[in-house]
Amino acid sequence: MTTTSLSTTTTQNALQQLRSYISSQIIGQEVLVERMLIALLADGHILVEGAPGLAKTRAINVLSKGIEGNFHRVQFTPDLLPADLTGTEIYRPQQGTFEFQKGPLFHNLVLADEINRAPAKVQAALLEAMAERQITVGGATYPLPKLFMVMATQNPIEQEGTYPLPEAQLDRFLLHIKIDYPHAAHEKSILQLARDEAKSSTLVKTSQFQPLAQQTLFNARNEVLDIYMAESLENYLLQIILATRNPGAYGADLASWLQYGASPRASIALDRCSRAKAWLEQRSFVGPEDIQALALDVLRHRLILSYEAEAEGITTDHFINELIARIPVP
Numbered sequence: 001m002t003t004t005s006l007s008t009t010t011t012q013n014a015l016q017q018l019r020s021y022i023s024s025q026i027i028g029q030e031v032l033v034e035r036m037l038i039a040l041l042a043d044g045h046i047l048v049e050g051a052p053g054l055a056k057t058r059a060i061n062v063l064s065k066g067i068e069g070n071f072h073r074v075q076f077t078p079d080l081l082p083a084d085l086t087g088t089e090i091y092r093p094q095q096g097t098f099e100f101q102k103g104p105l106f107h108n109l110v111l112a113d114e115i116n117r118a119p120a121k122v123q124a125a126l127l128e129a130m131a132e133r134q135i136t137v138g139g140a141t142y143p144l145p146k147l148f149m150v151m152a153t154q155n156p157i158e159q160e161g162t163y164p165l166p167e168a169q170l171d172r173f174l175l176h177i178k179i180d181y182p183h184a185a186h187e188k189s190i191l192q193l194a195r196d197e198a199k200s201s202t203l204v205k206t207s208q209f210q211p212l213a214q215q216t217l218f219n220a221r222n223e224v225l226d227i228y229m230a231e232s233l234e235n236y237l238l239q240i241i242l243a244t245r246n247p248g249a250y251g252a253d254l255a256s257w258l259q260y261g262a263s264p265r266a267s268i269a270l271d272r273c274s275r276a277k278a279w280l281e282q283r284s285f286v287g288p289e290d291i292q293a294l295a296l297d298v299l300r301h302r303l304i305l306s307y308e309a310e311a312e313g314i315t316t317d318h319f320i321n322e323l324i325a326r327i328p329v330p
Contacts, residue, residue: 008223010216011216011219011220011223012220012279012280012282014212014213014216014220015037015041015212015220015280017209017210017212018037018066018067018212019033019034019037019280021062021066021209022036022037022059022062022063022066025058025062025193026055026058026059026062027182027186027189027190027193028182028183028186028187028189028190029054029055029059029179029182031177031179032048032055032056032059032177032179033059034277034280035175035177035297036059036060036063036151037276037280038175038273038276038277038280038294039149039151039174039175039273040063040067040149040217041217041220041221041224041272041276041279041280042174042221042224042269042272042273042275042276043221043272044149044173044174044175044269044272044273045130045149045150045151045152045172045173045174046149046150046151046152046173046174046175046176046177047115047152047153047154047165047170047173047175047176047177047301048151048152048153048154048177048179049153049154049155049156049176049177049178049179050153050155050156050178050179050180051155051156051181052155054179054180054181054182056153056179057073057111057113057153059151060109060111060151061073061111063109064108064109065209065211066209066211066212067108067109067147067211067212067214067217068211068212068213068214069107069108069109069145069147069214070107070108070109071107071108071109071110071111072104072107072109072110072111073110073111073113074104074110074111074112074113075113075114076112076113076114076115076116076117076118076122077117077118078117078118078119078163080118080119080122081121081122082121082122082124082125083103083137084103084104084122085103085104085105085122085125085126085129086103086105086125086129086135086137087100087101087102087103087105087106087135087137088100088101088103088137089101089137089138098138100137100138100140100142102142103135105126105129105135105144106135106142106144106145107145108145108147108148108149108214109149109151110148110149110150110151111151111152111153112126112150112151112152112153113152113153114153114154114155115152115153115154115165116154116163116164116165117163118163119163120163120166123163123165123166123169124169126150126169127168127169127172129144129148129150130150130169130172130173131172133148146214146218147214147217147218152173156178167260167304170301170302171263171265171266171301171302173301174269174272174273174298175269175273175294175297175298176297176300176301177297178300178317220279223279224272224275224276224279225272225275227275227278227279227283227284227285227286228284228285228286229271229274229275229285229286230285230286230330232330233286233287233288233291233330234271235330236288236291236327236329236330237267237270237271237274237291238267239327240270240291240295240299240323240324240327241261241262241264241266241267241270243261243323243327244258244261244262244266244299244302244303244323245261245262246261247261247319247323250323250326250327251322251326254319254322254323254326256306256308256309257305257306257308257309257312257314257319258303258304258305258306258309258319259304259305259306260303260304261302261303262299262302262303263302265302266298266299266302269298270291270294270295270298270299273294273297273298274286274290274291274294275290277290277293277294278290288329288330292324295320295324296317296320296321299316299320300316300317300320301316303316303319303320305319
């Protein structure tokens with residue numbers, strides 16, 4: 001076995017241990033766990049949508065305990081200010097100078113809880129951090145950590161007092177994940193886990209799990225980029241994205257449902273996420289099933305449906321599924 005393959009095996013084993021650790025703490029949300037790891041490997045941010053109580057906040061808290069780094073949770077509210085995220089300059093009278101006090105965005109993992117409850121100015125401050133990996137305050141620019149991931153949550157049920165995310169910010173999220181209630185068997189396990197934690201008043205101690213080193217994660221990201229994707233599959237991937245801009249080629253009904261398609265950022269996201277999924281499953285190549293499995297999460301927040309589609313009750317998920325069903329698989 002070559003040195004390169006040994007290194008790959010080591011990093012894959014480390015990520016599988018991290019996955020097992022998270023799955024032991026987040027029961028019944030296998031898709032969420034996998035998508036969080038894919039986002040880490042693809043160096044992107046995720047938007048998680050689901051009803052209250054489905055472990056959205058807990059998920060990134062557990063993830064933060066499994067990785068060397070720091071974590072901060074920000075509860076988004078209508079009175080939140082941009083400086084509450086980025087930080088602000090504080091005057092030091094002893095020195096007669098201003099000193100920049102870093103905000104919560106300077107952590108490795110940031111949970112933006114109920115992101116759609118914050119006004120546009122706050123969302124704009126988060127946009128620069130997500131897109132440029134930097135923050136500008138008072139004319140000075142401050143770089144964010146190399147490991148930087150935002151996990152935002154939003155509640156689909158309660159819409160009063162919320163500010164819908166603008167399309168420009170939605171496009172910055174690598175994945176938009178929708179989660180649902182766990183099955184009965186999983187919920188029974190959740191009850192047992194809750195009782196065990198109530199006895200110890202804590203999550204499983206991290207001493208039982210060796211947190212993943214950041215350098216190991218960076219090595220894994222490089223390995224993901226080397227995952228092989230056949231040219232025919234790359235063309236298939238691009239065909240899916242291009243079809244969102246010209247859906248009429250696959251049916252007049254699709255053309256009437258869509259107003260705006262996906263940007264090139266969607267192509268990049270689907271490419272990197274498909275490679276990350278294949279790598280997580282310890283394969284050296286991407287298959288069409290990888291692309292199809294991630295198409296919904298990559299595209300659902302990047303498409304704008306027409307009024308006709310909304311009147312007919314068509315969702316972006318339905319549109320994407322119809323599109324994939326009509327595009328030939330190589």
